[in-house]
Amino acid sequence: MSPPDGLLPPPEAVVLDDVRRALLEDLGDGDATAALLPDQPETACLLCKEDAVVAGRPWFDATHRALDPQVRIEWGVAEGQYVAAGTVLAVLHGRTRALVSAERTSLNFMQTLSGTATVTARYVEAVRGTGATILDTRKTLPGLRHAQKYAIRAGGGANHRIGLYDAVMLKENHVRVAGSVTAAIQAARAARPDLPLIVEVETLDELREALSAGCTRILVDDFDAETRREAVRIARGAPFDGRIPLEVSGSVGLEGLRAIAEDGVDFISIGALTKHVRAVDLSLKLGPPPA
The missing domain is CATH 3.20.20.70 (Aldolase class I)
Structure with a gap:
């Protein structure tokens, strides 16, 4: 399927507030495990392990930028795009500790919103x-x-x-x-x-x-x-x-x-x-x- 035309996320303030609350409940006063890692430049890959419709990029990006404003995220897919299992959705370039600390929160947003988009696409296709x-x-x-x-x-x-x-x-x-x-x-x-x-x-x-x-x-x-x-x-x-x-x-x-x-x-x-x-x-x- 093709990405929907004119797909706009909520206002940035809404996305940032979602991310702030999610990071607060996960990080608390700091990531005790990530602190054990050397804080050096690193690359990470976001992989989709099943057929799906992609959704959640604004929340994923905001989560990683909240911990590393200099992180570079290279997306290979568009929002609303159908992808096959095994697709690399994005490649990130940032700091090791920030990438690891943001991992679970950013994935929680992406996996939940992609799940919602994927099942919606099935219903939309059924009435096409x-x-x-x-x-x-x-x-x-x-x-x-x-x-x-x-x-x-x-x-x-x-x-x-x-x-x-x-x-x-x-x-x-x-x-x-x-x-x-x-x-x-x-x-x-x-x-x-x-x-x-x-x-x-x-x-x-x-x-x-x-x-x-x-x-x-x-x-x-x-x-x-x-x-x-x-x-x-x-x-x-x-x-x-x-x-x-x-x-x-x-x-x-x-x-x-x-x-x-x-x-x-x-x-x-x-x-x-x-x-x-x-x-x-x-x-x-x-x-x-x-x-």
């Missing part, structure tokens, strides 16, 4: 050509939300809301308190007209109500296949004419994913992309690249 977009959720590792959502983009997916502050999302509890879908939408629009409004519906009647009241996107949660196809027919037909996109969520895995996309929904959100992440197998070894 259907018109459906793969979305993430807020089910991220605590403290690494911006990093994982960046990795989703590196894998070809798209971000749902970043947090509770950048969109209004009405679910069954909000509808219950308001008394109806329409009343909940009206209250949300009155309170925060500046934010996107996403509404979860549980029945076709609630879908019609949300379509009539108007919102940014409608989430059809845990609809069976027949009901889901009917929801698409209603939303695409008169008088609604597809003006409000539909999102599917709830226990969505790779099996059956394409069938859901082929039903005609616009978005599929998948919590497993970030909450069930499996780290990619990487290593950072001192010495020149293997011949």
